[in-house]
Amino acid sequence: MPDFSKYGIGNIFIYFYELLGWFLKSQLNLPAELAGVIQTLVAIVTLGTFALLIPIFTIWLERKLAARFQDRLGPNRAGPYGLLQSFADVIKLLGKEDITPTGADKWVYNLAPLVGVVSVVTLWAVIPLASTMVGANINVGVLYVVGISGLGTIAIMMGGWSSNNKFALLGAFRTAAQLVAYEVPMIIALMVPVLLAGSMGMQDIVNAQANSTWYILMAPVAALLFFITSVAEIGRAPFDLLEAESEIVAGFHIEYTGMKFGMWMLSEFLHAFTIAALTATLFLGGWHGPLSSEAPILGIVYFLVKTFLAYFVVVWSRSTFPRIRVDHLLSLNWKFFTPLALGALVVTAVAQKLVDTYLPGAGDAMRTVALFSANVLLVWLVFELIRRSARQARAGAEGGYEEQGEAHHEEAGHGGHETQAEHSPAPASAH
Amino acid sequence: MTVSQILFLVVAAVMLISAVLVVTLRNLIHAALWLIATLFFVAVLYVLLDAGFMAAAQVVLYIGAIAILIIFAMMLTRRVMADETVQINSQWWLGGLVAAAAFVAVAGLLNASAWPGLPAVDDATITNSIKMLGTQLTSPDGFVIPFQIASILLTVALVGAIAVAGEKK
Numbered sequence: 001m002p003d004f005s006k007y008g009i010g011n012i013f014i015y016f017y018e019l020l021g022w023f024l025k026s027q028l029n030l031p032a033e034l035a036g037v038i039q040t041l042v043a044i045v046t047l048g049t050f051a052l053l054i055p056i057f058t059i060w061l062e063r064k065l066a067a068r069f070q071d072r073l074g075p076n077r078a079g080p081y082g083l084l085q086s087f088a089d090v091i092k093l094l095g096k097e098d099i100t101p102t103g104a105d106k107w108v109y110n111l112a113p114l115v116g117v118v119s120v121v122t123l124w125a126v127i128p129l130a131s132t133m134v135g136a137n138i139n140v141g142v143l144y145v146v147g148i149s150g151l152g153t154i155a156i157m158m159g160g161w162s163s164n165n166k167f168a169l170l171g172a173f174r175t176a177a178q179l180v181a182y183e184v185p186m187i188i189a190l191m192v193p194v195l196l197a198g199s200m201g202m203q204d205i206v207n208a209q210a211n212s213t214w215y216i217l218m219a220p221v222a223a224l225l226f227f228i229t230s231v232a233e234i235g236r237a238p239f240d241l242l243e244a245e246s247e248i249v250a251g252f253h254i255e256y257t258g259m260k261f262g263m264w265m266l267s268e269f270l271h272a273f274t275i276a277a278l279t280a281t282l283f284l285g286g287w288h289g290p291l292s293s294e295a296p297i298l299g300i301v302y303f304l305v306k307t308f309l310a311y312f313v314v315v316w317s318r319s320t321f322p323r324i325r326v327d328h329l330l331s332l333n334w335k336f337f338t339p340l341a342l343g344a345l346v347v348t349a350v351a352q353k354l355v356d357t358y359l360p361g362a363g364d365a366m367r368t369v370a371l372f373s374a375n376v377l378l379v380w381l382v383f384e385l386i387r388r389s390a391r392q393a394r395a396g397a398e399g400g401y402e403e404q405g406e407a408h409h410e411e412a413g414h415g416g417h418e419t420q421a422e423h424s425p426a427p428a429s430a431h
Numbered sequence: 432m433t434v435s436q437i438l439f440l441v442v443a444a445v446m447l448i449s450a451v452l453v454v455t456l457r458n459l460i461h462a463a464l465w466l467i468a469t470l471f472f473v474a475v476l477y478v479l480l481d482a483g484f485m486a487a488a489q490v491v492l493y494i495g496a497i498a499i500l501i502i503f504a505m506m507l508t509r510r511v512m513a514d515e516t517v518q519i520n521s522q523w524w525l526g527g528l529v530a531a532a533a534f535v536a537v538a539g540l541l542n543a544s545a546w547p548g549l550p551a552v553d554d555a556t557i558t559n560s561i562k563m564l565g566t567q568l569t570s571p572d573g574f575v576i577p578f579q580i581a582s583i584l585l586t587v588a589l590v591g592a593i594a595v596a597g598e599k600k
Contacts, residue, residue: 033433033434034434037434105458105460105461107461108460108461108464138483139483139484139557139558139560139561140483140484140486140487140561143484143487143488143491144487144490146487146491146495147487147490147491147494147495148490149495150490150491150494150495150496150499151490151494151495153495153499154467154494154498154499154502157499157502157503157506158464161460161502161506162460169506172506173503173506176499176502176503180496180499180500183495198562199561199562200561
């Protein structure tokens with residue numbers, strides 16, 4: 001039997017894992033390989049169940065927070081503070097009629113919400129929960145996250161196409177335009193923590209932050225870009241064009257009822273929490289905090305606190321900003337976020353190299369100051385460019401009727417026009 | 432049989448079945464979805480071979496980018512080719528013959544080669560594989576020239592795509 005005192009209360013989950021292995025091997029006399037497989041399966045199921053249970057709480061939290069932002073009370077009938085509201089909702093969804101519309105592609109229609117949920121739950125495999133606890137410490141963690149989010153896009157397109165409904169199809173088209181576009185600045189912004197840590201492994205990135213500073217200080221621009229583009233990736237307000245209820249009713253999940261609809265909701269809410277967890281891991285130091293290496297169970301607490309902080313900002317922006325228009329959405333991405341992400345990457349690489357070359361003995365504080373001021377410089381430069389081109393546009397607008405249309409369109413480009421002098425039409429595919 | 436051997440057989444079988452479904456199904460969207468399944472199981476094979484970077488790149492590029500574009504294009508041509516088109520032409524037996532001959536040739540070749548003992552790969556190499564890949568791609572002794580040429584080619588393709596698709600003045 002594994003010795004509990006060797007693990008201590010800080011490593012209690014590792015102890016359970018070893019205890020299970022000991023039980024399978026020496027009590028049930030299973031071969032070591034089979035015991036290992038069972039151990040891994042139990043760990044996977046535990047982590048997956050943990051991830052799937054999160055939305056029960058976060059849905060309540062989000063409704064409560066959104067209500068407060070809108071000067072309401074929110075759910076307050078079922079249980080204390082309305083805490084049981086989500087359970088009531090789940091039971092209601094289970095009791096609803098399960099409709100498959102005529103002309104729907106049954107297999108694809110039923111498979112789509114499943115793929116959606118799977119694409120979110122599997123992200124939790126690489127998120128380090130504590131210094132000793134990570135599902136799979138693979139050396140391509142960041143790339144894995146990017147790849148898995150591609151599966152989520154496919155799920156939404158499957159659901160939108162197979163519903164045999166024009167609004168659902170429109171939602172799926174918008175998905176393709178939005179999610180594929182916002183992936184570009186997201187991946188470039190993700191390269192900044194990879195560059196700083198010198199590794200693509202999630203656990204390595206957190207360790208690097210624990211040994212120096214959190215990357216929100218070293219790369220604030222990349223952190224903000226990653227956060228905003230991730231919110232766009234999950235299709236939340238202000239980027240909820242895939243389900244814009246005032247335009248295309250409910251978008252890709254319009255025909256879904258009952259628990260299949262519930263699975264779409266589950267994947268959306270869990271995805272929102274997951275991007276908060278990714279932001280916390282990549283930029284807020286993950287599980288790092290006082291005594292987190294000595295007692296890994298504390299790391300889980302720090303990780304959850306940081307994740308809920310980031311999640312609060314997601315909910316905050318959701319209930320604050322109005323929905324962005326579809327042509328603004330794409331010009332904001334291609335003319336502002338993508339160049340800014342490239343700029344942040346180049347600035348970080350150059351500043352890092354300069355510090356290494358000219359200040360060989362520089363400590364972490366020095367490096368953080370240098371990288372932070374480089375980021376501030378970048379932001380100042382970008383705003384100066386925007387101001388200049390806005391001034392030009394205004395001068396052009398005062399010139400005559402002909403340029404007015406041009407200038408108006410440019411201003412509509414959300415200040416992203418500094419990279420492109422000519423106006424570009426809104427992509428036809430997005431409509 | 433070890434667990435990884437069983438896994439390999441299962442994955443390979445499912446991959447082959449999905450690949451056959453890609454070319455035999457009449458519904459184009461279904462074919463595209465099975466194509467995604469095929470590509471995904473190829474990625475699983477890479478994982479079984481401890482080639483994590485290849486697996487992730489496979490999913491990011493083929494599923495995340497190419498397959499999504501294929502589906503997007505097909506959604507615009509909803510059920511155009513579903514039922515009327517004939518899937519084979521009069522020369523199907525010739526194609527089958529060539530395929531069978533190629534299969535026999537490859538299988539014979541695999542069977543005949545001596546398979547010299549490959550160098551054993553230790554865990555440290557697998558852990559550092561990405562670092563080694565990056566060093567190889569950027570060092571003058573490695574593949575920096577092909578890497579740069581490929582980058583320029585891709586940039587040219589990007590600019591060309593914008594020029595072709597852009598608004599004509």
